[in-house]
Amino acid sequence: MKRLVSPLLAGCLLAGLFLQPVALRAEYGDVVINRQAEKNGMRPVVFPHWFHRIRFRCKVCHAELGFKMRAGSNPITMTDIIEGRFCGACHNNDIAWSPENCDLCHSGKPGLPTGVFGGHETSGPGRW
Amino acid sequence: MNIPKTIALLASLLAISTQIHADAVGKDVYSKVCVTCHATGLAGSPRFGQAADWAPRVAGGMAGLYQSALNGTPKGMPAKGGHITLADADVKAAVDYMVAAAKLPKSEPEARKEEPKKAEAKKEEVKKPEAKVAVIAPVVPPSEAATALATTASAADANSFNRLLKPANKRNLPPPEDGIHDPANDGTHALQPPLTAFGSLPKSLAGNRVNWVEAxxxxxxxxxxxxxxxxxxxxxxxxxxxxxxxxxxxxxxxxxxxxxxxxxxxxxxxxxxxxxxxxxxxxxxxxxxxxxxxxxxxxxxxxxxxxxxxxxxxxxxxxxxxxxxxxx
CATH class of the missing domain: 3.90.10.10 (Cytochrome C3)
Structure with a gap:
């Protein structure tokens, strides 16, 4: 068991070290969504929590729209969005701009993993 | 065997085969990428196989069409259909494939004069966000040199002071500089920089450095x-x-x-x-x-x-x- 765990831990630490400079600069609460995007030749999506929470309370997306509060647990596809689910519930050219503006969402650096960025307080190696 | 003839034959064969190859690529790219919008005419795009949709666009010249496909248009065509990783040649092949499918009557375009205008308009489109950034930039890093120094120090020096603490000049950066947005993406420059929104909000010492509850x-x-x-x-x-x-x-x-x-x-x-x-x-x-x-x-x-x-x-x-x- 120990043999298995230590390389895993080392891997996590290494990944943490490499991610650190990125996480350090990103705005607090920015979420990279990349389950589908890059597989389909698009840039990853960056979701800015700060921008949305100025306009909506958490409850709107996390209770009404059914976004689970764990990065990577929402299987969002463009079909969903166009048919009015997930982001498409508001990004429908009525409440917010329509999904035709691909590059406003698909604006992440290629290769970024899905996850919450900018929260250095809990993600730094050796911070606690 | 006549050598020049053989060469000519081979060359023509090669030309034909590359043409066939380009057609296949065009069809492939169309069916994977373009079809999303161009099959149904989403966002006012010219529909596949509809001569009426394509005629006015082809009249502007193929070069203009290629330009629009490669760089996008203000009307809604994303650059390379949003698939930035596609090769230019493949995008052009897809354009050729769609134009061929529209089965337009052959006629050489007259309105070529329009093209440079279009291109200029596009350039301006691109420039605008840059100008925005330039206006915003002074708000964030007080001194560029200090930023650069801090960056190199934190990246290279393992023993730098407060290694994991976000220095003041790394807080609330505008999207193109925040390390997760791709500055090569046009849309990135259209996004609102956080500081322009946070100006009037109550401050806090952590997170977005905004006290949301108090706000x-x-x-x-x-x-x-x-x-x-x-x-x-x-x-x-x-x-x-x-x-x-x-x-x-x-x-x-x-x-x-x-x-x-x-x-x-x-x-x-x-x-x-x-x-x-x-x-x-x-x-x-x-x-x-x-x-x-x-x-x-x-x-x-x-x-x-x-x-x-x-x-x-x-x-x-x-x-x-x-x-x-x-x-x-």
Whole structure:
């Protein structure tokens, strides 16, 4: 068991070290969504929590729209969005701009993993 | 065997085969990428196989069409259909494939003069966001040199002072500089830089460096409680839960009020917290690992570095803690 765990831990630490400079600069609460995007030749999506929470309370997306509060647990596809689910519930050219503006969402650096960025307080190696 | 003839034959064969190859690529790219919009004419795009849709566009010349496909248009065509990784030649092949499918009557375009205009208009499109950035830039880094120095220091020097602490010039950076947005993407430059939005909001020392709870209390922002109805009022529950903690840390006062301003009961109950006294084991370790309070705090809500926001009830004082202070 120990043999298995230590390389895993080392891997996590290494990944943490490499991610650190990125996480350090990103705005607090920015979420990279990349389950589908890059597989389909698009840039990853960056979701800015700060921008949305100025306009909506958490409850709107996390209770009404059914976004689970764990990065990577929402299987969002463009079909969903166009048919009015997930982001498409508001990004429908009525409440917010329509999904035709691909590059406003698909604006992440290629290769970024899905996850919450900018929260250095809990993600730094050796911070606690 | 006549050598020049053979060469000519081979050359023509090669030309034909490359043409066939290009057609195949064009069809492939179309069926994987372009079809999303061009099959049904989404966003006013010319529909596949509809001569009427394509004729006015082809009249402008193929070079103009290629330009639009490669660089995008203000009307809504994304550069390379949004698939930036495609090779230019493949995009052109797809354009050729779609134009061929429209079966237009052959005629050489007259309106070539339009092309340079279009191109210029596009250039301006691109320039605009740059200008925006230039205006915004002075707000963020006070001195470019210092930024550069800090960057190299934090990247290279393992023993730099406060290695993991975000220095002031790395806070609330505009999207093109924040390390996760791709500056090569046009849309990135159209996004709002956080500082332009945070200017009038109450400050805090962590997270977005905005005190979001206070921002609502002071009515600086009024985020919608309902997706469609801007007037919907939140259902607020004013009930403080005091959690006694071990050791010398002050006890935790959990205010339902500030939480229900933002959230629905179902966001926390019963999946994260069982709504029953004594049923929830909460530890700082669990929170730091992203469980319990850590589902939000440390990711989007204020981070655990703000100890006294939660640990706000002094132990030796039997009096009631100031509940209003708890959520700040």
């Amino acid at each position: 609502i209390a002071q009515k600086k922002i009024n985020p919608r409680y309902d997706r469609n109805d801007p007037k919907a009022e939140p259902i607020v529950m004013d009930l403080n839960i005091v959690r006694e903690v071990k050791g010398s840390m002050p006890d935790v006062v959990y205010p339902h009020k500030q939480h229900t301003e933002w959230l629905d009961c179902s966001n926390c109950h019963p999946a994260i917290f069982i709504p029953q006294k004594g049923a929830n084991q909460i530890s700082m370790a669990a929170i730091l690992l992203g469980e319990k309070c850590g589902v939000c705090h440390g990711k989007v809500a204020f981070p655990v570095s703000e100890c006294r926001n939660c640990h706000s009830k002094k132990k030796d004082m039997a009096k009631v803690a100031i509940p209003a202070e708890a959520g700040k």
